[in-house]
Amino acid sequence: MIQKSFGYACKKIREGKGLSQEKFALLIEMDRTYYASVESGKRNISIQNIKKIADGFGISISELFETVEKG
């Protein structure tokens, strides 16, 4: 399911950068508990918030979804 795959990819990229959920959420100015629920696949996240996350990782949205689709 897309929410789960998206959350898993975010977790993988964030961990690859050695950032905690707290630090990353702070960096992108997103509520920490909201970001945690995105990683858990619980949120039908919007395009604005997807953009915020991609920007925080320093990648484009298409690159973020390449990671999502690789699984």
Add this chain to the structure above:
Amino acid sequence: MIQKSFGYACKKIREGKGLSQEKFALLIEMDRTYYASVESGKRNISIQNIKKIADGFGISISELFETVEKG
């Protein structure tokens, strides 16, 4: 702005397939007026609906965003 770029890319791809907004919305089982407002950049669309649109175009979400990012 991401909503505008996303809507413009959807319009471009849909027109490339020779489909009207009505026909495409019907195909993906999305409300016609909602889909029209997405193309106009008025909606902070969710990942579930982004997936629905990409599936309707027969492409992956990353491919859809490559078109978005090309502008």
